Amino acid sequence: MADDRTHVQDFFAVRAAGWDSRFPDDGPAYTAAVRALRLRPGDRVLDAGCGTGRALPALREAVGPGGTVTGADLTQQMLEAARRAGREASGALLLADAARIPLRSGAVDAVFAAGLVSHLPDPARGLAELARVVRPGGRLALFHPVGRAALAARHGRSLADDDLRARPRLTPLLADTGWRLDTYTDEDDRFLALAVRTA
Template identity: 85%
Template sequence: MADDLTHVQDFFTPRAANWDSRFPDDGPAYAAAVDDLGLRPGGSVLDAGCGTGRALPALRSAVGPTGTVLGAELTPAMLDAALRAGRGASGALLLADAGRLPLRAGALDAVFAAGLISHLPHPARGLSELARVVRPGGRLALFHPIGRAALAARHGRDLSDDDLRAEQRLAPLLADAGWRLDTYTDEDSRFLALAVRTG
């Protein structure tokens, strides 16, 4: 497990300083996905694998000043970039593995996760851990600012039904982890799977 986590850190550490500049136009897509999550003022939400914290301002806006916003990230360099960008003002930043969160069961109303699932060493366990910290009826947003086909093309590979984010793979994976897939959108302009925490 430690080797899996080191692999993730090794991938993101050299990219952290320039991460935001590589994707400067993603802000509106993040804000729209947060809107679709349906957060309410005073709610509590985790950005799991928050990276440089690009979703944190939108999450803070959604839950307002009385809400709780947490950002959990495994790679210290990404958290440093979030702090340099001033995003620590939008929520508390935690150096933590999304697969082993330092949160009590049922503590949250929702989890937002941008690009996380493809970086989870053990996706089923990771999604179960996200379910553990969300109350029954709470929500999960698995988001990416471009769809699966566009992302595959960006990386010079073919789109595969073996992709964890393919609906026919994702729905049972979520169900086994304590989630019910509610809506699924996979367009060139965004990927967004919204799920509800089952009882």
């Protein structure tokens, strides 16, 4: 597992400085996904695998000045890019592994996770850890600014039947790790699975 984490860190470390410029038009998709999470003023939200913090301003706007926004990422260089972009003003930045989040159980009302699930070395363990830090009834958004087919095509691959984010695979995985899938959207211009933390 340590080797898998190192692979993820190495992959993102060399891409951090130019990450935002590679995807300059994703802002509205992030804002719409945050809106779908239905946060309320005063809520506590974790952006797990926050990368350069592109979701942090929308999350801050949703929870207001009385809410709490924390962005956690495994790669120091991504967090540094978030700081350079001024996104630390929207939320605290934390160097942390999604499989071992240094928050108490039930500490947050919701988790936003953009592109995270496919980079988890052990998806079941990671999703169970996200469930641990969310209060019962809290929400999870698994998001990507393009759908599964468009993402596969971007990488020159065809869409695989065993894709972790395919609804037949994702639904039981979420159920086994403390979540109930609420809504599932997989379109060319976005992937968004919303789940509720079970008791």
